[in-house]
Amino acid sequence: MKTGLAGLAATLFLCAPGRMDARQRQFLDRYCSTCHNERLKTGGLSLAGVDLSRPEVKPELWEKVVRKVRTGVMPPPGAPQPPGVDRRAMLTAIEGALDSAAGKVNPGRTETLRRLSRTEYQNAIRDLLALDIDAGSLLPADESGHGYDNVNLGDLSATLLNRYISAGQKISRLAVGSTQSSLQSDTIGLPADLTQEDHLPGMPIGTRGGLSTTYTFAQDGEYEIQVLLMRDLAGVVSGLRDSRSHEMLVLLDREPVHSFTVSRAAIGDQVLNEKPLKVRIPVKAGPHNLAVTFVKEGSSLVETTKRPTESRFNDRRYPRTAPAVDQILLTGPYEAKGAGDTPSRRRLFVCRPAGEDKQEEEKCAAAILSTLMRRAYRRPVTKGDVDEMVPFYRKGRAERDFELGITRAVTAVLTNPKFLFRVESDPAEMPAGGVYRISDLELASRLSFFLWSSIPDDELLEAAAQGRLSQPGELERQTRRMLADRRSFNLATNFAGQWLRLRNLDAVQPSGNLFRDFDENLRRAFQQETELFFDSVLREDRSVLTFLKSDYTFLNQRLAKHYGISGVYGSRFRRVTLAQKSRRGGLLRHGSVLSVTSYATRTSPVLRGVLVLKNFLGAPPPAPPPDVPALDESTMAANLGMRERLAAHRSNPVCASCHRTIDPAGFALENYDAIGRWRELELEDQRVDASGAVPGDKEFHGVDGLEEALLRRPELFAATLTENLLTFALGRGVEYYDAPAVRKIVREAEKEGYRFSSLILGIVKSVPFQMRRAEAGPVAAKIGVK
């Protein structure tokens, strides 16, 4: 529909590529120069005397102009607006010129050295050693840049280095198993605000509450498990009433191995008189599912003088009616009987020494380490790599045995920069500013860290090592294969978690007074819904516009009840087709997104507006000025609706310049309260006013209106999502010189209805992904030598 007139206009102008004519000059004079002239220089910009004939010589300026005009931020509200036809014609002309800038390809420059992010480290260990570790307890969090935590990875503090060494030692011992020399002890805890009255997702049927986790047991042997129960502020075990008795089960791989009786008589409820809930069980080495949970005792309604709530964890307000698990302390192995047969040993030990003699052992050690290093370093192994590891192996061998030698060498691999850092270096003879295609091996890493946040698998690595990856069709084949692989769920967790700020869900602590029914169960449900939804669009290769408007979502009983959707029973998440007029569906209706853009006591149209403008529309508002005075909440009457509360945003001209754009985008979502429930009224008797607007479009009402407005210009959403994916894929912020590539991706994707794979493939085939710009390199250093 839009291609009609714009297409005509474009044909007229693109006949002479790069040439702009009087029409564009007129456009500027009429709609821009009133403010952006030499005298006023509004926003620091003057368009007087710019050379319109070749915008491509000033791409930084024109890309800014294009972004603002395309999203409709410029001309600002109140100023004369160009008719849609003219706006599109102008954009087509300028963009055409920028895109066709021949020979000025700028793929940008990723950092030469980037260490693995914490998530990437965890995934790499999983794929390298078949070992699930919790990197959160081993390594500090990464700082974010441009919204993603894989952008500022050029640092290495002493603290981090220490942690890498400790982590490497711990992981190698766990992977080999036999060299775990002493008792290990771990604590696994549950959040205090988890309601454990009913069945939790993933737990066996017939149980309530508790936790289930996969724990890697280092060796065959006996392990002591101690369970600590949730207590209230007085130190008394919560939920123990009268003489009621509860059965608490310990399950290993879903089989009950022990049962505790929990009642006042059995354990007492004072701190010191408690008999500890401890048991020792035999376990074989390797990863096992360990669960501690209660047998469910009937489902009768709880008598209560207050309105019954779903959440029950706060002993002052909504007390637990039954005991709950707080922590599990695991200690072991006692009576250790060796490392047994575990997935990590099978992955690591690709051979066993053929004989007792040192030479045989060293041959096998070399084979083991070469296999490991190829995967860890993400490239074929050299003799130098192996030679470097031999001293570590020999030292451990001399100290004890073959397996200790391997352990020490594995530690050395895991603490080597070749594993910890991704290096992209310019080719030897490249002049500064030169543009080159990155190597197949570098491309393989980019691909696997993009889609899986992990190391390339053997198939991808092989293709790259043989130089096949850059062959036509091979890259696309590998990309599709990797998208179909289960590991691409990473995009739903790691990418979407940052694009939609889901990582902040853990910090969402709604006021207990106002939001009685909020608990960890709901928090987890929010996250599940969005992750499963995102993954469904990816895996079913749907159009990304589904993110904006959808007729289905994923629910379990708790979430459905929260949303007011009937007919969903059980804790398992399942796809639910929504009714025609449903208030749920697209991302803007998800409890997750709506909660992370709210405060503890109220919604925030500002946070919501910023999310919509920045991460959906691609029209990020400028940063707030440095000395914004605090909102004086005390002078705000308690009975003011949200719009009145934020009135100062509109009346103060300094605030209004940004907030007249930000706030309306957020107001459209006002029908959803701070924890994502639908409401018609706020403050009990005032009707919610959900009229809103986004730049460049007419006013609309509510979330329906917002979605329709975004869908009217789907290319904007597609471009914004592409930019976010590209940032995540490259590990650097997207700059003005990437804009032609983004436009190309969006154009091609439009032909396929914006299917998810079209965006991914577009990115993978793009100039910024496949190429790199050189800097003043070793060439300068070498010139002296030559």
Add this chain to the structure above:
Amino acid sequence: MFLTKKAISRRAMLKSAQGALALPLLEAMIPAATAWDKTPAKPVRRIGFVFIPMGCDQDRWTPPGHVTLGELSPILAPLDPVKEQVSVITNLRLPNAYPGTHDTSNSAFLSAASAKHTESSDYFSGITVDQIAAKEMGRETQVDSLQLAMDLNPLAGVCNNGYSCVYQNCLSWSSPTTPLPSEAHPRVVFERLFGEGGNAEERRAALRNRASLLDSFTAEIARVKQRVGAPDRARLDLYLESVRQVEREIERGEKAAADNKTPDLERPVGVPAAFADHAKVMFDLQILAFQADITRVISFQFTREQSNRTYPEIGVRDPHHPVSHHGNDPVKVAQIAKINTYHIKLYSEFLQRMKATPDGNGSLLDHTVYLYGSGMGNPSLHDHENLPILVAGGTATGLKGGRHIRYEKGTNLANLHLTLLERVGIQLDKFADSTGKVEDLFERVV
């Protein structure tokens, strides 16, 4: 280290008056401290802080005589074997702990700062005296400071009157927005200090393994340097800086292991069930940490505020917190006094062990300053006046033990913190709301 980073939000900074006070202190963090002199004449100095909750029975606590600590009061009687190295100070107060009670008793004890009244993650308190010491004294040791506790389950959610639990859980704060978690599990503390343990030779071997991993790391960085341009070489040089920093820590650790005679260390696995046993282990770990010179700054939350522990072993079967609300009922007051005495007994045993441990030309106690006390005064009134405070420690710092210093008017606890910092070589003009120093405690600095 169990550090978490928290950025101060702009609004939090602007809103809190304490922000204006704490921040300049932050910047003046590293004043010109007296130089370390490890000659026998001026050996290593150390500082420790022990916190007990819910004040005390002030009648049975306060010694009868003052200036000289003659006869010990009933609660302080167990200190008799170390009387000459302990001083009691009465009538100190924490004005900034108001209007809070249990939470601020804990958070203000070492910071003398006013805690922001919030349940959310925008908490704001003040840097604590032990962390100021750690920033300076921690430069010489492998671990800059240690935070210990006795309670395994830190509380979550709302703790008391709308204060976030972080105020009750965390005694030490390395900045107004960085509470430091503490460790109650002996094994974890042990591992932090000694890794896998074993004897000195084994520990040195473990440190050498780390060093050789670093050598390998450095070699690879050097190789990468050959292949990259100037800006990237500068980046790599920064990495090498970090490597050198870690290497220095390892060297210090190796030296400490070589210089200090510590017994073979068996790593503790579990947590002793009995309070006294658990306390002894935690105190012993402090002695070991000082002996091995792994750290020189320790804070210890001996029990937490609002603790509901019962002490049947001394005949108190009722939980601590409710009993502390005695309302002047003599039975309950007597119970509180028993609990106070029990804590003092365990502390005294620790001080005796410190005294019996040789260090340099004296004992460990001679060279270590310890503060013991509470951020609350009368628990039945929930006030922060006339706090129970003890200073223990030896001649090396100039402490005049065996004294009872009694202030006529309530004096800010921060004065004592300022004085203790001076004793370990950190000169500051002011700490939190200090109005001067506690002159009578120590000999004048020459």
